[in-house]
Amino acid sequence: MSINIETIATSHKPVRGPADPADPSAVYLGTKNRLPEFALTDKVVLVSGAGRGLGLVEAEALIEAGAIVYALDRLPEPSEDFARIQTKATTLGTKLEYRRIDVRDTELLNSVVEAIANAEGRLDGLVAAAGIQQETPALEYTAKDSNLMMEVNITGAFMTAQAAAKQMIRFGNGGSIVMIASMSGTIANKGLICAAYNASKAGVLQLGRNLAAEWGQYNIRVNTISPGYIVTQMVENLFVQFPERREEWPKQNMLGRLSRPEEYRGATVFLISDASSFMTGSDLRMDGGHAAW
Numbered sequence: 443m444s445i446n447i448e449t450i451a452t453s454h455k456p457v458r459g460p461a462d463p464a465d466p467s468a469v470y471l472g473t474k475n476r477l478p479e480f481a482l483t484d485k486v487v488l489v490s491g492a493g494r495g496l497g498l499v500e501a502e503a504l505i506e507a508g509a510i511v512y513a514l515d516r517l518p519e520p521s522e523d524f525a526r527i528q529t530k531a532t533t534l535g536t537k538l539e540y541r542r543i544d545v546r547d548t549e550l551l552n553s554v555v556e557a558i559a560n561a562e563g564r565l566d567g568l569v570a571a572a573g574i575q576q577e578t579p580a581l582e583y584t585a586k587d588s589n590l591m592m593e594v595n596i597t598g599a600f601m602t603a604q605a606a607a608k609q610m611i612r613f614g615n616g617g618s619i620v621m622i623a624s625m626s627g628t629i630a631n632k633g634l635i636c637a638a639y640n641a642s643k644a645g646v647l648q649l650g651r652n653l654a655a656e657w658g659q660y661n662i663r664v665n666t667i668s669p670g671y672i673v674t675q676m677v678e679n680l681f682v683q684f685p686e687r688r689e690e691w692p693k694q695n696m697l698g699r700l701s702r703p704e705e706y707r708g709a710t711v712f713l714i715s716d717a718s719s720f721m722t723g724s725d726l727r728m729d730g731g732h733a734a735w
Contacts, residue, residue: 486566565613592645619663623668627647665718670695
C-alpha cells in the first residue's frame with residue numbers, strides 16, 4: 443500500500459502565514475493560539491506541600507498557565523510569598539486557595555479533596571510535592587524516624603493521589619497526576635547520608651509507574667519529576683552546617699551548578715497540561731546531568 447505524503451500534508455486546514463502575531467484572528471498550525479496544549483484555563487489543580495518552597499513555586503506556574511489552584515500543606519499558615527501569588531492569581535482571572543492538611547490524615551485528606559471537587563465541579567490535576575528529609579547515618583536511624591519518612595513521602599503521596607483519582611473518576615474527565623520524586627531515588631548521593639529518604643523517593647518512582655498502569659483506563663496519567671539538588675532555604679541552612687557541600691555539590695553534575703525552584707516550573711505545567719497527553723508512567727529527571735556521568 444502506497445501513501446501519498448503530499449496528500450497527507452495538505453489534508454489539514456491551511457496555515458496562514460506570515461501572520462501578524464498581534465492579529466487575534468491569525469492562525470498558527472490550525473489554531474488561533476500558540477501552543478494551546480499548554481493552557482490550563484479553568485482546570486482545577488491541587489498542589490500538596492505548596493505552603494512554601496518548590497510546591498508554592500509550582501503552584502504559581504500553574505496559575506500563570508490559567509489553572510485554579512488549591513495549595514495543601516500542614517503549615518498553620520503558608521509563607522509570606524503566598525499572599526503575593528494569591529493576588530497575582532486574582533489579577534490573572536483565576537484563584538489560589540489554601541487548605542491546611544497533613545497528608546498522613548487520610549480521612550481529612552479525602553474529605554478536603556472531595557469538598558474542593560464538589561465546589562469546583564471538577565478536578566483535573568494534582569502535583570504531590572509534600573515530603574520530608576532527615577539526614578542520619580543508617581546505623582543510627584530509628585524505626586520510628588524511618589516509618590515517618592515512608593509514611594509522609596510514600597504513603598502520603600499514594601493517599602493524596604488516590605484521593606484525587608477518586609474525584610477524577612467520579613467526574614469522568616480524566617486528569618494528570620505528577621509526583622515529586624528525586625534523583626536520589628535513582629542514585630546514592632555521594633557525601634549525603636540519607637538512606638531512608640533515598641529509599642522513599644525510589645518508592646515514589648515505582649508508585650508512579652504502578653498507578654499509571656492501573657489508572658490509564660480512566661484516562662488518568664501519572665508521571666514523576668526527579669529534581670537534582672535545589673537551592674532552598676533548607677539547603678542554605680545545610681550549607682552553614684556543612685560548608686564544603688556548597689563547593690562540592692555543583693561539581694557533581696554536568697552543568698557545574700545547583701538548581702533553583704523556578705527551573706521546575708515548565709516541567710510541572712508540561713506534565714499537568716495536554717502538552718504531555720501521551721505521556722504516563724514516566725519519570726522526568728532534571729538533575730543537571732548528575733546521574734548521566
